[in-house]
Amino acid sequence: MNPTALRFGIWIVATPLLIAALGLGFQGLAAVDSSLFFAWGYFIEVLIAGLLQGVMYSLVALGFVLIFKASGIFNFAQGSMVLFAALTMVGFIEMGLHWTLAFIVTAGVMVLLALVIERVVLRPLVNQPHIILFMATIGIFYFLDGFGQTLWGSDVKVLDIGISKAPIIIAEGIFENGLLINSFDLVAALVGAVLVAVLAIFFQYTRVGRALRAVADDHQAALSVGIPLKTIWAIVWSVAGIVALVAGIMWGSKAGVQFSLALIALKALPVLILGGFTSIPGAIIGGLIIGAGEQVAEVFLGPLFGGAIQDWFAYMLALVFLLFRPQGLFGEKIIERI
Amino acid sequence: MSEALDLQNETRPDTAAPVLAVNNIEVIYDHVILVLKGVSLEVPLGGIVALLGANGAGKTTTLKAISNLLRAERGEVTKGSIEFEGARVDALTPNDLVKTGVVQVMEGRHCFEHLTIEENLMTGAYTRRDGRGAVAADLELVYDYFPRLRERRGSMAGYTSGGEQQMCAIGRALMCRPKMILLDEPSMGLAPQLVEVIFETVKRLNEQEGVSFLLAEQNTNVALRYARYGYILESGRVVLDGDAEKLRENEDVKEFYLGLSSSGRKSYRDVKHYKRRKRWL
Numbered sequence A: 001m002n003p004t005a006l007r008f009g010i011w012i013v014a015t016p017l018l019i020a021a022l023g024l025g026f027q028g029l030a031a032v033d034s035s036l037f038f039a040w041g042y043f044i045e046v047l048i049a050g051l052l053q054g055v056m057y058s059l060v061a062l063g064f065v066l067i068f069k070a071s072g073i074f075n076f077a078q079g080s081m082v083l084f085a086a087l088t089m090v091g092f093i094e095m096g097l098h099w100t101l102a103f104i105v106t107a108g109v110m111v112l113l114a115l116v117i118e119r120v121v122l123r124p125l126v127n128q129p130h131i132i133l134f135m136a137t138i139g140i141f142y143f144l145d146g147f148g149q150t151l152w153g154s155d156v157k158v159l160d161i162g163i164s165k166a167p168i169i170i171a172e173g174i175f176e177n178g179l180l181i182n183s184f185d186l187v188a189a190l191v192g193a194v195l196v197a198v199l200a201i202f203f204q205y206t207r208v209g210r211a212l213r214a215v216a217d218d219h220q221a222a223l224s225v226g227i228p229l230k231t232i233w234a235i236v237w238s239v240a241g242i243v244a245l246v247a248g249i250m251w252g253s254k255a256g257v258q259f260s261l262a263l264i265a266l267k268a269l270p271v272l273i274l275g276g277f278t279s280i281p282g283a284i285i286g287g288l289i290i291g292a293g294e295q296v297a298e299v300f301l302g303p304l305f306g307g308a309i310q311d312w313f314a315y316m317l318a319l320v321f322l323l324f325r326p327q328g329l330f331g332e333k334i335i336e337r338i
Numbered sequence B: 001m002s003e004a005l006d007l008q009n010e011t012r013p014d015t016a017a018p019v020l021a022v023n024n025i026e027v028i029y030d031h032v033i034l035v036l037k038g039v040s041l042e043v044p045l046g047g048i049v050a051l052l053g054a055n056g057a058g059k060t061t062t063l064k065a066i067s068n069l070l071r072a073e074r075g076e077v078t079k080g081s082i083e084f085e086g087a088r089v090d091a092l093t094p095n096d097l098v099k100t101g102v103v104q105v106m107e108g109r110h111c112f113e114h115l116t117i118e119e120n121l122m123t124g125a126y127t128r129r130d131g132r133g134a135v136a137a138d139l140e141l142v143y144d145y146f147p148r149l150r151e152r153r154g155s156m157a158g159y160t161s162g163g164e165q166q167m168c169a170i171g172r173a174l175m176c177r178p179k180m181i182l183l184d185e186p187s188m189g190l191a192p193q194l195v196e197v198i199f200e201t202v203k204r205l206n207e208q209e210g211v212s213f214l215l216a217e218q219n220t221n222v223a224l225r226y227a228r229y230g231y232i233l234e235s236g237r238v239v240l241d242g243d244a245e246k247l248r249e250n251e252d253v254k255e256f257y258l259g260l261s262s263s264g265r266k267s268y269r270d271v272k273h274y275k276r277r278k279r280w281l
Helices: A003-032 A040-071 A078-094 A099-122 A130-152 A183-205 A207-217 A219-224 A229-255 A259-275 A280-305 A310-324 B002-009 B059-067 B094-100 B117-123 B131-145 B147-151 B162-174 B192-209 B220-226 B244-249 B251-258 B268-277
Strands: A167-170 A179-182 B018-029 B033-044 B048-052 B075-084 B102-105 B180-184 B212-217 B229-234 B237-243
Touching: A003 A040, A003 A280, A040 A078, A040 A179, A040 A183, A040 A207, A040 A229, A040 A259, A040 A280, A078 A099, A078 A130, A078 A229, A078 A259, A099 A130, A099 A229, A130 A259, A167 A183, A179 A183, A183 A207, A183 A229, A183 A280, A207 A219, A207 A229, A207 B117, A219 A229, A219 B094, A219 B102, A229 A259, A259 A280, A259 A310, A280 A310, B018 B059, B018 B212, B033 B048, B033 B059, B033 B075, B033 B212, B033 B229, B033 B237, B048 B059, B048 B192, B048 B220, B059 B075, B059 B102, B059 B180, B059 B212, B094 B102, B102 B162, B117 B131, B117 B162, B131 B147, B131 B162, B131 B192, B147 B162, B162 B180, B162 B192, B192 B212, B192 B220, B212 B220, B220 B244, B220 B251, B229 B244, B237 B244, B244 B251
Parallel strands: B048 B212, B048 B229, B102 B180, B180 B212
Antiparallel strands: A167 A179, B018 B033, B018 B075, B229 B237
């Protein structure tokens, strides 16, 4: 059994235990402090809502991981790519295209954008220190932010691709009143799962995927065996662009397409620190933990702090991780041999 | 070893058609640092040529100039030309050059640490378009040359030993189906026994697969036993070249690179004095 499989196995066993312990803890707290409320059914409901919210964070974090893996660049512009993609998609729908067609056209636009970024920004800056490339992505952030709104306007827009938002009630027999789940979040989670599966297969088993991982490890060596960096970078940015589009659609239809979409990138940051900057499964699990963690903390611990834990809980969690496990849960350890 | 030397007269660069010809190249890093000051060399078809010299003499730079990896380090060939099989290759990207049949094995191995040995080897086949069957056959071939790699195929390259990484790097280059391999410091950091294994394999690859080698080495002794021709670089210039056999007999080479001297041991002060007085250039 390889170490990765073993690690996932441990997680699968440990997670329910952890959740149960957490629930018991809250139950205990609620028994002591009368301002807190606890019920198992409600706890699980909040937990599920949090997990589904977490998948949405993961969608954004994925784009970061892709680019960071292949080029070691922290792409500050990922958030504005999400916004730009969503704006473009809405723009095409408003022009009368069916959403599937609009999706395809927007995906094309994102690939084009990737090619332009590679040609105009990355290629001239090749071999510069990472901090310079990072600064460049900040530039891309502001450019895309402004460009998108110039092109499509800065109004808050509605993106509706026909996903039902009706609540679903399950497990009525077990808990009083059953568990209420938002069907939109469920669809988002499914989309996230499919995206991750596709990406994982692409990275692990295809020629280009292997080349991407090779480039992530050692640019020079990749060049020396004839892997063309320019092509690889264009591919990575294209894939990140399409991931941004999917995230944009999901977030856009949930919360409306507006400037604040670009700022969800800030929520992706603790997800990345938790999951590890280089791991796709890490981005997913990091997202789940952050999503579930902040919801549960808000509802069951919030009253202790006077509420609004949700805004800073993720960053606190990230800070703890930075102190004790800086490479994240699934990040690649730096292998160093002498 | 003697077998290789017997061939020397047939493989003299001036008698056989060179597969690689470097003509008077000059290399400048960062627009200011002149590293190579007119280096010319030739590698005959099916030959093994050694590029010798001390640290900083310009061996690696010469190899990178040929493989076009220089540009990634802000180096530039400013004068001269590089020809492979009679055609200029100076302007090719590394990607095109690999397709042409020249691949470099970099100094310090540079395996992809987080990929398994087998995945490392497979990245070498990135440029190939001749189908999975041919690639799979070559993978078997590499495993036949380096049985150790077959045993470690599932291990992450970062966790393998230095010798295994060197084998992996050479194997990865072989997966490109090269006509010529530029081998930079294969002996670096390896135990003497392993160095022999690596060089023996180089020799077998040369004889059985017909791959030409240009190898940069500091280990003059080993390099001149396996190569048939050698060039000695100093401060960015070729100061001496000749058949490996003759280089090994050359008094100055013995003195400077092989650590031998016909006149017995000299005191350190004399050596310093001698070196200061007598320079190549």
